[in-house]
Amino acid sequence: MTRAALALLLALPATPAIAAEQIARLNGAGLSPLWIVPFAGILLSIALMPVTAPAFWHHHFGKTTAFWASTLLVPLALNYGLGVTAHEVVHTLLAEYLPFMVLLFSLFIVSGGLHVRGNLHGSASQNTCLLGLGTVLASVMGTTGAAMLLIRPVLRANDNRQHRAHVVIFFIFLVANIGGGLTPLGDPPLFLGFLKGVDFFWTTRAMLWPTLMATGILLTLFFALDSWFWRSENERGRPTADPSPDTPVAIDGKINIALLGAILALVLMSGIWKPDLEVVVYGTSLELQNVARDAGLVAVAWASLRLTPARVRQANHFTFGPILEVAKLFAGIFITITPAIAMLRAGTDGVFAPLIGAVTGADGRPNEVVYFWMTGALSSFLDNAPTYLVFFNLAGGDAGVLMGPLATTLVAISAGAVFMGANTYIGNAPNFMVKSIAESRGVRMPSFLGYLGWSMVVLVPIYGLLTLLFFA
Numbered sequence: 001m002t003r004a005a006l007a008l009l010l011a012l013p014a015t016p017a018i019a020a021e022q023i024a025r026l027n028g029a030g031l032s033p034l035w036i037v038p039f040a041g042i043l044l045s046i047a048l049m050p051v052t053a054p055a056f057w058h059h060h061f062g063k064t065t066a067f068w069a070s071t072l073l074v075p076l077a078l079n080y081g082l083g084v085t086a087h088e089v090v091h092t093l094l095a096e097y098l099p100f101m102v103l104l105f106s107l108f109i110v111s112g113g114l115h116v117r118g119n120l121h122g123s124a125s126q127n128t129c130l131l132g133l134g135t136v137l138a139s140v141m142g143t144t145g146a147a148m149l150l151i152r153p154v155l156r157a158n159d160n161r162q163h164r165a166h167v168v169i170f171f172i173f174l175v176a177n178i179g180g181g182l183t184p185l186g187d188p189p190l191f192l193g194f195l196k197g198v199d200f201f202w203t204t205r206a207m208l209w210p211t212l213m214a215t216g217i218l219l220t221l222f223f224a225l226d227s228w229f230w231r232s233e234n235e236r237g238r239p240t241a242d243p244s245p246d247t248p249v250a251i252d253g254k255i256n257i258a259l260l261g262a263i264l265a266l267v268l269m270s271g272i273w274k275p276d277l278e279v280v281v282y283g284t285s286l287e288l289q290n291v292a293r294d295a296g297l298v299a300v301a302w303a304s305l306r307l308t309p310a311r312v313r314q315a316n317h318f319t320f321g322p323i324l325e326v327a328k329l330f331a332g333i334f335i336t337i338t339p340a341i342a343m344l345r346a347g348t349d350g351v352f353a354p355l356i357g358a359v360t361g362a363d364g365r366p367n368e369v370v371y372f373w374m375t376g377a378l379s380s381f382l383d384n385a386p387t388y389l390v391f392f393n394l395a396g397g398d399a400g401v402l403m404g405p406l407a408t409t410l411v412a413i414s415a416g417a418v419f420m421g422a423n424t425y426i427g428n429a430p431n432f433m434v435k436s437i438a439e440s441r442g443v444r445m446p447s448f449l450g451y452l453g454w455s456m457v458v459l460v461p462i463y464g465l466l467t468l469l470f471f472a
Contacts, residue, residue, distance in 0.1 A: 111145030376420030
């Protein structure tokens with residue numbers, strides 16, 4: 001949480017439960033586009049500063065996030081009063097940010113307690129199977145968890161290969177992005193949709209064919225490309241001495257497999273069990289099933305930390321640094337996106353009226369092609385979770401309608417956010433992490449523009465095919 005948000009919460013009066021309708025919401029119809037500047041500022045900082053000023057960003061990303069949050073909260077309190085500002089912050093943090101971070105935290109802790117030891121031989125068939133396995137796991141344990149679990153075994157399997165960068169590139173495409181498209185556990189944008197009321201298994205049903213098609217094409221392309229590299233290396237007589245000889249593969253920290261099942265059960269429970277009980281905190285309703293889910297997820301993370309042998313996390317080079325960075329950054333993102341969401345709620349009465357016109361056809365219905373490509377384009381260079389939120393609200397923000405008459409629109413938004421996060425190193429959090437780990441193991445990865453070239457050649461034609469089959 002940013003310091004500005006914490007200070008605002010501490011300034012709240014000690015009041016009894018207040019009904020949500022008794023506290024004024026921020027009226028987006030009267031907001032100027034300038035209120036979007038903090039949100040744009042934090043997203044651009046996340047996108048550009050790790051590349052342009054890595055040392056500064058590493059030491060001061062928390063302060064940068066706090067700065068952008070403050071540039072919103074202080075003017076908001078001065079212009080609309082402490083009550084409206086506090087209500088927006090409390091609602092954002094309790095109803096959206098904390099559930100989001102609790103799930104990410106539990107998946108991060110549990111996946112960090114699983115370690116794959118041993119070594120396989122990096123042939124084209126073995127590599128394709130590893131990428132296929134990672135793609136499946138991404139929707140069960142999240143793209144970050146699956147990527148961190150399998151990237152080191154994939155690198156060990158190929159450490160005697162001359163050409164390895166393409167393996168990591170396709171790994172990012174599949175395991176760190178597209179594989180997470182089938183459940184709300186897979187990728188943060190889809191869990192945000194779940195928090196907004198999208199049914200867990202609706203995502204699986206609706207995203208099944210686009211995900212299978214994209215995955216099938218990519219695995220086929222990868223097998224063909226890796227087979228060609230494999231044959232060319234052998235034909236040139238490259239020495240086959242393996243720095244990490246083949247050894248039996250085993251999994252350490254198996255208790256975490258059961259804990260992953262517990263995470264899945266808790267998320268499903270919160271979508272099925274409806275006790276119709278809630279507690280209201282400063283106008284924000286917290287339903288019992290969601291409170292129980294989040295408490296259970298914290299308990300699962302605690303159990304993983306207590307039950308997993310320390311050597312397993314040491315073998316994974318596990319630290320809390322990545323999740324702490326995500327927590328700080330997303331606190332700023334969730335707070336600064338508040339005015340943008342309010343403007344979207346205002347519909348054609350707000351400043352986003354031209355954008356609403358751009359994604360709406362002449363007949364008044366949403367243009368799914370535009371939703372898919374616009375969501376994807378922004379997800380390529382900005383974080384895909386807030387991008388999903390923006391377009392979810394732009395499409396009306398009503399989960400029931402978006403799962404019904406506008407189901408194709410929600411699929412377009414979901415696919416654009418999840419799939420096109422693969423387009424750049426900064427499109428999704430695991431992308432840059434995988435790149436850094438690969439380079440630390442001696443893999444010569446392409447530059448930012450070089451990787452973008454790969455995605456333009458490989459991914460964009462697949463997106464074009466998906467557009468024709470599912471959205472046109």
